[in-house]
Amino acid sequence: xxxxxxxxxxxxxxxxxxxxxxxxxxxxxxxxxxxxxxxxxxxxxxxxxxxxxxxxxxxxxxxxxxxxxxxxxxxxxxxxxxxxxxxxxxxxxxxxxxxxxxxxxxxxxxxxxxxxxxxxxxxxxxxxxxxxxxxxxxxxxxxxxxxxxxxxxxxxxxxxxxxxxxxxxxxxxxxxxxxxxxxxxxxxxxxxxxxxxxxxxxxxxxxxxxxxxxxxxxxxxxxxxxxxxxxxxxxxxxxxxxxxxxxxxxxxxxxxxxxxxxxxxxxxxxxxxxxxxxxxxxxxxxxxxxxxxxxxxxxxxxxxxxxxxxxxxxxxxxxxxxxxxxxxxxxxxxxxxxxxxxxxxxxxxxxxxxxxxxxxxxxxxxxxxxxxxxxxxxxxxxxxxxxxxxxxxxxxxxxxxxxxxxxxxxxxxxxxxxxxxxxxxxxxxxxxxxxxxxxxxxxxxxxxxxxxxxxxxxxxxxxxxxxxxxxxxxxxxxxxxxxxxxxxxxxxxxxxxxxxxxxxxxxxxxxxxxxxxxxxxxxxxxxxxxxxxxxxxxxxxxxxxxxxxxxxxxxxxxxxxxxxxxxxxxxxxxxxxxxxxxxxxxxxxxxxxxxxxxxxxxxxxxxxxxxxxxxxxxxxxxxxxxxxxxxxxxxxxxxxxxxxxxxxxxxxxxxxxxxxxxxxxxxxxxxxxxxxxxxxx
Numbered sequence: 001x002x003x004x005x006x007x008x009x010x011x012x013x014x015x016x017x018x019x020x021x022x023x024x025x026x027x028x029x030x031x032x033x034x035x036x037x038x039x040x041x042x043x044x045x046x047x048x049x050x051x052x053x054x055x056x057x058x059x060x061x062x063x064x065x066x067x068x069x070x071x072x073x074x075x076x077x078x079x080x081x082x083x084x085x086x087x088x089x090x091x092x093x094x095x096x097x098x099x100x101x102x103x104x105x106x107x108x109x110x111x112x113x114x115x116x117x118x119x120x121x122x123x124x125x126x127x128x129x130x131x132x133x134x135x136x137x138x139x140x141x142x143x144x145x146x147x148x149x150x151x152x153x154x155x156x157x158x159x160x161x162x163x164x165x166x167x168x169x170x171x172x173x174x175x176x177x178x179x180x181x182x183x184x185x186x187x188x189x190x191x192x193x194x195x196x197x198x199x200x201x202x203x204x205x206x207x208x209x210x211x212x213x214x215x216x217x218x219x220x221x222x223x224x225x226x227x228x229x230x231x232x233x234x235x236x237x238x239x240x241x242x243x244x245x246x247x248x249x250x251x252x253x254x255x256x257x258x259x260x261x262x263x264x265x266x267x268x269x270x271x272x273x274x275x276x277x278x279x280x281x282x283x284x285x286x287x288x289x290x291x292x293x294x295x296x297x298x299x300x301x302x303x304x305x306x307x308x309x310x311x312x313x314x315x316x317x318x319x320x321x322x323x324x325x326x327x328x329x330x331x332x333x334x335x336x337x338x339x340x341x342x343x344x345x346x347x348x349x350x351x352x353x354x355x356x357x358x359x360x361x362x363x364x365x366x367x368x369x370x371x372x373x374x375x376x377x378x379x380x381x382x383x384x385x386x387x388x389x390x391x392x393x394x395x396x397x398x399x400x401x402x403x404x405x406x407x408x409x410x411x412x413x414x415x416x417x418x419x420x421x422x423x424x425x426x427x428x429x430x431x432x433x434x435x436x437x438x439x440x441x442x443x444x445x446x447x448x449x450x451x452x453x454x455x456x457x458x459x460x461x462x463x464x465x466x467x468x469x470x471x472x473x474x475x476x477x478x479x480x481x482x483x484x485x486x487x488x489x490x491x492x493x494x495x496x497x498x499x500x501x502x503x504x505x506x507x508x509x510x511x512x513x514x515x516x517x518x519x520x521x522x523x524x525x526x527x528x529x530x531x532x533x534x535x536x537x538x539x540x541x542x543x544x545x546x547x548x549x550x551x552x553x554x555x556x557x558x559x560x561x562x563x564x565x566x567x568x569x570x571x572x573x574x575x576x577x578x579x580x581x582x583x584x585x586x587x588x589x590x591x592x593x594x595x596x597x598x599x600x601x602x603x604x605x606x607x608x609x610x611x612x613x614x615x616x617x618x619x620x621x622x623x624x625x626x627x628x629x630x631x632x633x634x635x636x637x638x639x640x641x642x643x644x645x646x647x648x649x650x651x652x653x654x655x656x657x658x659x660x661x662x663x664x665x666x667x668x669x670x671x672x673x674x675x676x677x678x679x680x681x
Contacts, residue, residue: 005335030328031061082330134160137333146320147371157298158188213511215264234284301325308493323489378427396590411533433547435527446505455570
């Protein structure tokens with residue numbers, strides 16, 4: 001059986017700002033191809049359309065799923081969309097009277113068929129189109145990929161289908177939903193609402209988590225404890241009406257202002273509150289079920305500090321956190337759902353009752369859970385052609401050489417202090433770079449943390465980096481709890497052994513913790529060989545590992561993305577397969593020979609006050625939010641002619657020395673670095 005699971009909305013990426021669905025609705029779009037219970041291919045749409053946390057329809061991701069196996073939509077047995085069908089229809093009914101584009105569209109089924117027809121020029125039989133409730137998608141993905149037979153399954157997130165989480169008991173006989181959480185008690189909204197008081201926005205919860213260890217929760221403990229109450233039987237209530245009280249305790253911070261001690265204490269108290277509530281809920285259901293194993297999913301499950309507290313609590317023998325716990329991971333659960341039931345089902349079940357898995361003879365059967373070994377489910381490095389040929393297109397900017405032992409040579413460069421972009425094999429699914437689309441550095445010098453944050457990632461200095469450690473040595477460097485957990489996905493914060501903290505200066509956080517990734521020779525032999533080569537050279541079986549991107553873009557997916565990031569950041573070398581790439585000195589004029597093109601989601605906008613020609617404002621605008629960038633009039637007019645067929649110099653119509661001296665040259669570099677402009681050979 002083949003199924004494609006989908007998360008996201010049904011909007012394409014037009015060159016206009018208007019949305020069919022509100023911005024941020026159905027974010028983290030993705031598509032996942034499952035064959036006979038195994039994930040064959042998966043991609044988050046953001047990696048392909050280059051819009052972070054995109055809520056656009058995962059059209060490119062669906063195409064990639066089909067391309068991987070050379071399939072048509074007609075070859076798919078079920079097309080599974082995460083979300084309750086009735087909730088979708090109710091939502092659409094509310095929009096129909098205010099949006100003419102929904103004229104003649106009454107149901108989500110009609111909208112899904114329209115999306116497939118318009119964007120893929122193909123459709124699927126309506127009997128194959130199924131809908132899987134949001135939190136059930138989270139829960140199934142976590143349970144099936146845990147490998148556990150008997151498990152407590154808990155989801156925490158912002159909201160989906162009018163709920164913010166569930167607790168279920170899963171066994172080989174089925175999954176029984178024990179309780180659902182309303183939006184009024186959303187831990188995701190609780191955290192996201194409060195971080196705005198210290199200058200963070202949507203999708204920046206991880207920044208508050210990273211800031212928390214710099215503060216002390218005690219000064220604000222009583223103030224935060226007034227915001228919620230813990231009740232018997234794992235119940236709790238959030239007092240939203242008391243949130244304004246905090247405004248008198250902590251001065252508001254704009255996103256570009258420095259952090260005060262009070263802001264740091266705020267983050268610490270918030271993180272402590274989240275952990276107290278989560279542990280309260282989990283402990284009750286652990287006692288109610290007697291389960292010795294726990295599965296976690298939902299966006300809040302990406303709070304790896306909370307996960308670490310659960311791991312050290314000794315409540316469970318084993319804990320599994322799905323590496324794609326956010327909404328993109330719902331596409332995984334949605335794709336698995338049809339394969340857990342007998343053929344011919346219609347996915348209209350509610351999540352308020354027990355779901356019985358079929359017998360093995362009737363279908364795939366949930367008893368075939370097995371531990372997730374990896375999430376290298378995306379595009380291969382050479383999917384667009386031979387690596388050497390793709391690098392060759394950029395020969396005016398880079399030199400490259402093939403090396404026989406790329407692991408040993410790269411380890412030498414890292415040991416010498418270089419920061420490396422590393423791209424190998426298939427891209428990872430989920431928010432973490434796990435050794436195939438990574439930035440790597442020596443974990444020992446503390447200054448490397450500052451260098452990577454400032455020169456490469458271009459982000460806040462307090463943000464921590466993960467240590468990638470050979471699995472054979474993890475116990476030597478980290479204090480392992482009694483509970484077992486798969487540490488290969490960066491989903492838990494652990495305590496670094498005191499004697500190793502100064503040794504791992506770039507990856508040990510201020511509180512003596514780190515978010516490790518164990519690396520196995522079985523699941524990623526190339527990455528293992530690199531860290532082993534570094535160990536042989538330095539005695540340290542650890543590398544600093546962070547996602548290969550800057551702060552303006554998603555993780556790189558293909559070679560073009562990697563070279564663009566390499567050329568616009570402070571990376572010293574780029575390793576693509578067996579090739580080591582370095583920048584050419586004096587290649588500035590080569591930019592003039594590149595072909596500029598606006599991304600599909602960027603448009604030119606001219607704003608002018610009535611009757612005031614001098615008040616014209618020339619801008620680049622995203623089609624998916626309100627963000628605009630002011631540019632010069634000369635650049636605006638140049639970009640209005642850019643269609644990818646002419647070079648920068650041809651569009652400027654000047655000699656190269658004049659172009660280099662032009663302010664437009666600097667503007668082009670800045671826009672390229674912020675990914676608001678595409679430049680190609």
